[in-house]
Amino acid sequence: MDKIVVWGGVPLRGEVTVSGSKNAALPLLFASLLTADECRLGRVPQLADIRTALRLLRDLGVQYDWLSDTEVALKADAVHHLEAPYDLVKTMRASFLVLGPLLARFGRARVSTPGGCAIGARPVNLHLDGLQQLGASVRVQQGYVEAEAKRLHGAHISLEFPSVGATENLMMAAALAEGTTVLNNAAREPEIADLALLLNDMGAQVSGAGSSTVIIEGVPTLHGTEHTVIPDRVEAGTFLIAGAMTSGDVFVRGSRGDHLQAFLAKLREAGVNVEETADGIRAHYSQRPTSVTLSTEPYPGFPTDLQAQMMALLTLSDGQSMLTETIFENRFLHAQELARLGADIRVHGNTAEVRGVAFLSGAPVMATDLRASVSLILAGLAAQGVTEVSRVYHLDRGYERLEEKLSQLGANIGRVKSEK
Numbered sequence: 001m002d003k004i005v006v007w008g009g010v011p012l013r014g015e016v017t018v019s020g021s022k023n024a025a026l027p028l029l030f031a032s033l034l035t036a037d038e039c040r041l042g043r044v045p046q047l048a049d050i051r052t053a054l055r056l057l058r059d060l061g062v063q064y065d066w067l068s069d070t071e072v073a074l075k076a077d078a079v080h081h082l083e084a085p086y087d088l089v090k091t092m093r094a095s096f097l098v099l100g101p102l103l104a105r106f107g108r109a110r111v112s113t114p115g116g117c118a119i120g121a122r123p124v125n126l127h128l129d130g131l132q133q134l135g136a137s138v139r140v141q142q143g144y145v146e147a148e149a150k151r152l153h154g155a156h157i158s159l160e161f162p163s164v165g166a167t168e169n170l171m172m173a174a175a176l177a178e179g180t181t182v183l184n185n186a187a188r189e190p191e192i193a194d195l196a197l198l199l200n201d202m203g204a205q206v207s208g209a210g211s212s213t214v215i216i217e218g219v220p221t222l223h224g225t226e227h228t229v230i231p232d233r234v235e236a237g238t239f240l241i242a243g244a245m246t247s248g249d250v251f252v253r254g255s256r257g258d259h260l261q262a263f264l265a266k267l268r269e270a271g272v273n274v275e276e277t278a279d280g281i282r283a284h285y286s287q288r289p290t291s292v293t294l295s296t297e298p299y300p301g302f303p304t305d306l307q308a309q310m311m312a313l314l315t316l317s318d319g320q321s322m323l324t325e326t327i328f329e330n331r332f333l334h335a336q337e338l339a340r341l342g343a344d345i346r347v348h349g350n351t352a353e354v355r356g357v358a359f360l361s362g363a364p365v366m367a368t369d370l371r372a373s374v375s376l377i378l379a380g381l382a383a384q385g386v387t388e389v390s391r392v393y394h395l396d397r398g399y400e401r402l403e404e405k406l407s408q409l410g411a412n413i414g415r416v417k418s419e420k
């Protein structure tokens, strides 16, 4: 297994360009199943999760071609297999998003249930309840969801919780259903609005995406289109913290402030200078951050996907910060690893009390999930001495060319390849 080695203490300065959003690109790739025509997606990041999604699509019978480093063309005119197997769904739970489109276009699908993961139980009950309300018969047998419906029909669905994945699965399913679907308490994330844009460009009739009520007028067929994925707000936020945490000055070209308002507000509250321009966001700072209190919330609240990175920043704050995680039940795995670098963090249930320390010092640490891993890299960049992060395959799932981009900002960072 590869390791990333960081020689800390260098202020990061300069400019980096944000990649396309992983969490937007995944449902957009799966939406290509909704038509036999070609769909072209631009600004697709080169990530392990994207390769997993493409492997699944190819197994289903979708042909795809990379037209450039960031543009992929997909054609689902010869889908011959309607099953997503356990070995793929367990490595990437977003694979579960093929259920809605397969069922809507082909009338049936068999998709493995994802099981739990490091950050929480993450059940799929909301996806399944919603599909049943759209008229599907759903059975869970031997670890697989088997769903069938001659043609889905529109329904009024109220989600108990604004689940991102359930909103996406149901939007894709309802796009080809007969009649109108009203999705109440829908997730409002920018990735949902991006999916609606793609679906509408394919001929769907989706309105209200980005608000709590999404209305989908079903249509009989969809057609091909071209679409560019939105920039990755989590990657952008991570680089802004890297600049602030190392007392540096980083400009993230292409990042969108409108997608990051709750995060930028907390960064400013921590004393970081943040400038939003039409071309991107700049963060610079040269003092100790001020402590802050925050709670993760569904969008437009503070994103859970930036909680670990913000915790890394606050380990160096002047005072005591309180971080509450409300989205996932087990998303503080990075706290113990940050403590290995000298951070003072006490976890009580879903709240972490972070008492700022004057400095961190490098140590070997272990990554546990994607965002936890990057928080360890951030802490390593700010720490004195050398930090070695193992299990970096988590990082490769969600950060495109991370070492290269950080090196571009002046970081001393490298990868040690495993001998295998």
Ligand code: EPU
Residues within 6 Å of the ligand: 022, 023, 024, 026, 094, 120, 121, 122, 123, 124, 125, 126, 127, 128, 161, 162, 163, 164, 165, 166, 187, 304, 305, 327, 328, 329, 370, 371, 398
């Ligand atoms: N939930 C249920 N039942 C369901 C669905 C969700 O109880 O049927 C619960 C989950 O267990 C969790 C909460 O609702 O506690 C939020 O889950 P949600 O469905 O909103 O998340 P997701 O679709 O599984 C996406 C992102 C995550 C991100 C969350 C929250 C993708 C591929 N993944 O997951 O991204 O944290 O939304 O914003 O879009 C990451 O990129 O590191 C990551 C984990």
